[in-house]
Amino acid sequence: MKAKxxxxxxxxxxxxxxxxCLFLAETGIVISSQSLIQELTRLGAEMKENRxxxxxxxxxxLFAFTAKPSTKEAAFHxxxxxxxxxxxxxxxxxxxxxxxxxxxNLCSVVNTLQNVDFIALPYTDDEVLSLGIAVKETKKMIIxxxxxxxxLKMMNRLPCNFxxxxxxxxxxxxxxxxxxxxxxxxxxxxxxxxxxxxxINWKNYSSSELIxxxxxxxxxxxxxxxxLQQKESVYYCGATFSNLSPKQWLILNTAFSEMAxxxxxxxxxxxxxxxxxxxxxxxxFERNLYVQSLENAVSNGILLSMGTAFHGNAYSLTNILxxxxxxxxSKGFGRTFSVDAEHLGTDAINDVGPGGHFLFHPHTLKHFSxxxxxxxxxxxxxxxxxQSFQEEVEKRIRAIIGTV
Numbered sequence: 001m002k003a004k005x006x007x008x009x010x011x012x013x014x015x016x017x018x019x020x021c022l023f024l025a026e027t028g029i030v031i032s033s034q035s036l037i038q039e040l041t042r043l044g045a046e047m048k049e050n051r052x053x054x055x056x057x058x059x060x061x062l063f064a065f066t067a068k069p070s071t072k073e074a075a076f077h078x079x080x081x082x083x084x085x086x087x088x089x090x091x092x093x094x095x096x097x098x099x100x101x102x103x104x105n106l107c108s109v110v111n112t113l114q115n116v117d118f119i120a121l122p123y124t125d126d127e128v129l130s131l132g133i134a135v136k137e138t139k140k141m142i143i144x145x146x147x148x149x150x151x152l153k154m155m156n157r158l159p160c161n162f163x164x165x166x167x168x169x170x171x172x173x174x175x176x177x178x179x180x181x182x183x184x185x186x187x188x189x190x191x192x193x194x195x196x197x198x199x200i201n202w203k204n205y206s207s208s209e210l211i212x213x214x215x216x217x218x219x220x221x222x223x224x225x226x227x228l229q230q231k232e233s234v235y236y237c238g239a240t241f242s243n244l245s246p247k248q249w250l251i252l253n254t255a256f257s258e259m260a261x262x263x264x265x266x267x268x269x270x271x272x273x274x275x276x277x278x279x280x281x282x283x284x285f286e287r288n289l290y291v292q293s294l295e296n297a298v299s300n301g302i303l304l305s306m307g308t309a310f311h312g313n314a315y316s317l318t319n320i321l322x323x324x325x326x327x328x329x330s331k332g333f334g335r336t337f338s339v340d341a342e343h344l345g346t347d348a349i350n351d352v353g354p355g356g357h358f359l360f361h362p363h364t365l366k367h368f369s370x371x372x373x374x375x376x377x378x379x380x381x382x383x384x385x386x387q388s389f390q391e392e393v394e395k396r397i398r399a400i401i402g403t404v
Contacts (some may be wrong), residue, residue: 005297007254008211013262020216021059025344028053029220033180036224043227043280052244053222058278062226073101074274075117076295078327080110080306081271082120083145083240086314090397095314098122103130105401107137113306113324118143118163120304122315127151129185132156143268143302147178156189163277163312165237165268166195173217183221186230194235194268207248214239222263235302240312246290249295257298267298271305273311291327317401321393 007018021380024025028051031037037052044058086095087102103121112118121144124130128151135158146152146164155162166182168175175183179195186193197217205213218236225234238256241249253269260267271291291305306327341347348363358364 004295005254006258007251007297008258016212016215016259017219017262020219021054021056023216024054024220024223025056025061026053027051031175031180032177033175033184036180036184038176038358040227041225045227054220062223062366068298069132076298077117077293077302077321078117078291078306079118079120079143079302079304080106080305080320081308081312081315081350082122082143083270084312084314085123085306086318087122088309088314088319089395090145090317095310098124100124100126100129100133104137107134109397109403110140110275111138114319115324116306117141120143128154131155132164141196143304146182146386148278151179152182152185152191155191155241161269163192163194163235165193165235168195168197168217170214173220175264184228185223190233192233192235196237196268196270197239207252207255210239211259214256218259219263222265234265236263236265236267238267238272250290250293250307253294255299257294257301260301262297265303269294269298269301269303270312272308273305273307284301317397318390318393321396325393367375 016190030046031052037047040052041047042060045052045054047053049261051082057255080371085098087098090097099388103124106122107119110116117140119134119142121130121134121136121142126147127144131142131144131151131154135145141161141163143163143165144151144155146155152164155164164182164186166179166186168179169387182197183193187189197214214237222234222236225240236256236259238253241252244252249271251400253267255271291303294303306323307315307317308323309316309319320373345358345363348358348361352361
């Protein structure tokens with residue numbers, strides 16, 4: 001039995017979609033690329049002054065033409081927190097720029113984590129070199145920041161699964177020439193891609209405004225992809241909220257995931273709240289329990305979560321292992337259970353009756369060895385008595401990547 005969390009009702013999702021369509025029909029978006037404007041107007045979009053607009057009729061036609069049930073298995077995936085140019089140095093504990101060796105070390109650490117399905121790469125001075133290192137040293141699916149056609153073209157030649165994400169630094173729905181060229185190439189090559197927004201002061205907006213704002217952005221990208229015949233593998237991108245409380249973060253990301261489900265696409269979400277990185281503090285448990293809550297709300301999504309530091313502006317190898325440990329613990333606290341007659345032991349209850357006990361009942365002897373499970377103390381650094389959590393996890397990091 002598992003509770004399903006939700007935030008937006010079906011009617012609210014439809015209303016957000018309708019308002020988004022109204023904006024795209026009457027106000028529209030700014031596209032700098034003349035070649036993309038010509039292609040989209042040929043396919044039914046129209047220019048109003050300097051903005052490209054999509055009529056309600058066009059939107060309905062696109063969704064009616066391309067809509068079909070998803071055949072992909074729903075899953076909630078977790079990745080490390082990439083998409084930052086800073087790492088916490090393991091020796092000095094000071095933030096510094098990511099180097100080539102850091103990509104290799106990141107791959108080594110993430111490769112050891114069974115519950116992490118994707119590896120998210122950080123920003124580096126040479127994206128192509130970083131991609132080459134990651135391809136060579138990890139078998140995980142890769143989510144990577146991409147800012148040039150050169151790196152995107154390289155991905156198309158590599159024998160592995162990539163998901164490039166592009167960064168758009170405008171809050172006015174202005175698609176630059178650079179973004180347009182990357183978008184067109186990704187669609188042409190059928191890369192699974194998304195465009196996420198940064199450099200916006202989120203404090204100026206209410207939660208309702210943010211939900212609508214991001215939906216307009218993601219719907220515009222989805223419409224362009226559908227018009228250019230890329231019907232699948234467009235991600236609904238959330239935001240890097242650095243100043244939200246855990247509850248606000250959970251509400252907004254739940255709403256983003258619900259709107260992604262409305263359109264039949266996968267959301268990519270970011271987990272950046274919380275500055276306290278001490279493992280044994282309550283905030284660390286709270287942070288990861290909210291991640292578990294999001295998993296109960298999102299039926300199919302990817303969360304860039306593990307190892308965040310300084311509100312997502314950096315990542316740390318030790319934090320990746322700490323987050324993995326505590327997330328596994330929180331999953332244990334929130335694990336599901338069956339409520340059928342066998343698991344409830346209704347026959348045993350009837351046999352024993354009032355005043356008896358179940359200790360030697362066959363039902364107890366059958367199930368006690370595997371229904372009540374506890375992690376072995378020696379397997380977890382949380383119970384180490386002779387050293388701190390930080391010392392133990394640093395020891396494990398050294399064992400994985402060698403002396404740092």
